[in-house]
Amino acid sequence: MKNSNYQSMLACVLRIILGSVFVFSGFVKAIDPLGTVYKIEDYLTAFGGFFNLFMPMAGVIAGVLIAVEFALGVMLLLNVFTKWVKWLTLVFYICMTILTLYIAIENPVSDCGCFGDAIVISNWETFWKNVILLVCAILLVSCKRYRQQFFVWPIELAILCISILSIGGFMAYSLQHLPIIDFRPYKIGNNLLELMEYPEDAEPDVYDVTLVYAKDGVEYEFTQDNYPRNDSTWVFVSQNSKLVKQGYVPPIHDFEIINSDYEEITYDILESETPVTLAIMYDLGKTDLEQAKRLNELYAACVERGELFYAVTGSGEDEIISYELQTNAEYPICTCDPVTLKTIVRANPGIVVVQQGVVIDKYNLRNR
Numbered sequence: 001m002k003n004s005n006y007q008s009m010l011a012c013v014l015r016i017i018l019g020s021v022f023v024f025s026g027f028v029k030a031i032d033p034l035g036t037v038y039k040i041e042d043y044l045t046a047f048g049g050f051f052n053l054f055m056p057m058a059g060v061i062a063g064v065l066i067a068v069e070f071a072l073g074v075m076l077l078l079n080v081f082t083k084w085v086k087w088l089t090l091v092f093y094i095c096m097t098i099l100t101l102y103i104a105i106e107n108p109v110s111d112c113g114c115f116g117d118a119i120v121i122s123n124w125e126t127f128w129k130n131v132i133l134l135v136c137a138i139l140l141v142s143c144k145r146y147r148q149q150f151f152v153w154p155i156e157l158a159i160l161c162i163s164i165l166s167i168g169g170f171m172a173y174s175l176q177h178l179p180i181i182d183f184r185p186y187k188i189g190n191n192l193l194e195l196m197e198y199p200e201d202a203e204p205d206v207y208d209v210t211l212v213y214a215k216d217g218v219e220y221e222f223t224q225d226n227y228p229r230n231d232s233t234w235v236f237v238s239q240n241s242k243l244v245k246q247g248y249v250p251p252i253h254d255f256e257i258i259n260s261d262y263e264e265i266t267y268d269i270l271e272s273e274t275p276v277t278l279a280i281m282y283d284l285g286k287t288d289l290e291q292a293k294r295l296n297e298l299y300a301a302c303v304e305r306g307e308l309f310y311a312v313t314g315s316g317e318d319e320i321i322s323y324e325l326q327t328n329a330e331y332p333i334c335t336c337d338p339v340t341l342k343t344i345v346r347a348n349p350g351i352v353v354v355q356q357g358v359v360i361d362k363y364n365l366r367n368r
Contacts, residue, residue, distance in 0.1 A: 011143040014136050015076045018089055021133060022073025026167060028118040029066045032179040033171045034346040036062040039113035046108030066171060067164050068092075074163040080156040086140050093134040100127040117183035178346055178364050185251040186344045186352070186359060193270050193357035195252040202248035212237040255344075257312055258335045265334065269310065270357040276308040278352045279331075279365075282341035284315040284323045287348050291365050292327050295349065299331040311349075314338025 029036045040058045044051045054061065072092070075085045100112060104123040112126040121129070151159070174180065182188070185195050211227045212219055213234040228234040257266045269276050279295050281287045295311065302309040311333045313320065320333050345352055345362060353361040 007143045011140060014140040014143070015079065018133060018136055018140065019073045019076030022069045022076060022089075024073075025115055026066050026068075026070030026073060028116040028183075029062075030070065030167050030171045031118075031174060031181050032116050032183070032346060033062060033066065033174055034342075035116055035179075036066060036113065038342055039109070040065075042109050063168070063171060067167055070167040071160060071163040075156075075160065078159060079150045080159050086137070090134075090137040090141050093130060093137045097127070097130040097134050100130050103127075118181075174346075176364070177367055178350070178362065182362075184343055186362075188359050188362050190359055191357050192252055192255065192354065192359065193267075196250055196255065198248065198250060205243060205247040206245040208242045208244045210240040210242075212240070254337055254340050256336060256340075257310070259310075259332065260334070269308070270354060272308060272354075273356060274307050275353050275355045275360065276310070277302050278354065279309070279311040279349050280341050280345045280347070280352060281311060281313045281315075281349045282338040283348065284313050284319045287323070288366070289326055292323070292329075292349055294365065296328065296330060298351070310334050312336050312341060314341050 037058050040062050041055060044055050044058065072085060072089060075081055076089065100123065103109065103112060104127040107123060109123075111120050112123060114126055114129075115121070186192065209224050211222045211224065213222060213228060214220070214237050215234050219237055222228070255266060256264055257269060259265050269278070277298065279298070281292070299309045309331050311329065311331055313323075313333060313335060314337060315323070315335075320335075323329065324333070344350075345364075347364040347366075349365045351361070351363050351365055351368070352359060
């Protein structure tokens with residue numbers, strides 16, 4: 001009896017731990033489902049080869065992953081379909097642990113995206129997190145004697161369906177509008193100029209520098225401390241630098257807007273005293289042209305108010321010309337890194353309004 005009580009208490013604690021992680025992970029991904037799609041596309045691109053075949057299915061994969069995580073979490077917390085769910089949880093974490101070990105070793109992407117942009121952790125931290133949760137899953141499966149269910153099966157089925165439908169509806173809302181919580185540095189109210197600054201006491205990058213010199217036809221390697229700086233008999237050959245420690249990186253470090261004359265106008269835009277409207281389209285080939293045609297009206301309204309307007313895209317020159325012909329665009333079109341544009345706003349096209357470096361508005365064009 002005593003052992004049974006211990007197992008029941010242990011199973012309850014394990015269910016709460018695993019269920020809470022699943023619910024949180026699924027929920028933060030559902031807040032920003034496009035971010036999850038982009039992360040899966042990054043994985044597929046990094047793996048390459050056979051995995052490129054799944055690129056058109058990235059959206060479906062993201063939706064299924066979010067729904068599975070959230071539903072598993074709810075079922076664990078409410079002790080629903082326990083016999084099946086505990087084994088599914090074990091299989092899930094076996095797969096995730098193997099996958100994240102590979103990712104930690106090979107480092108194909110900078111972070112796993114397991115908690116979206118809400119909590120960013122390194123690949124090795126992700127692996128050890130999964131190891132701990134895998135141990136929890138193994139212990140849960142090994143707990144044989146505890147209360148198996150709280151509800152009769154029709155109610156359990158209803159809970160499962162409600163979980164999937166609710167998280168699916170939440171994802172649909174986020175896709176139609178914008179994430180209800182913006183975890184990225186480009187959210188409304190942020191001063192982009194401040195987020196691009198390097199503090200005076202910022203820690204610099206640390207490099208291991210090797211200097212190669214030759215003498216009598218033989219090359220030797222030296223450090224910066226012992227190279228023959230005052231000996232003219234040595235001939236400099238090359239210098240090799242290896243990053244040992246990453247220094248301070250500001251939250252925004254890759255935001256650079258280039259106009260059609262190939263001039264950078266980033267600070268001209270951010271330091272403008274009048275509002276500047278940016279129509280963000282990371283890929284013109286994937287842009288909703290019917291929505292994009294509305295940008296002509298938005299541009300005209302900005303000109304009438306004496307405000308600046310720029311379209312910003314990650315597409316190439318040929319795609320820009322084709323877009324201008326299809327939409328009769330009269331506004332200036334600039335370029336920026338497409339990954340940065342995806343980070344700025346989860347819409348294509350999406351609108352961002354900045355004034356003196358501060359984001360004062362941000363929305364999905366289809367909702368205005």
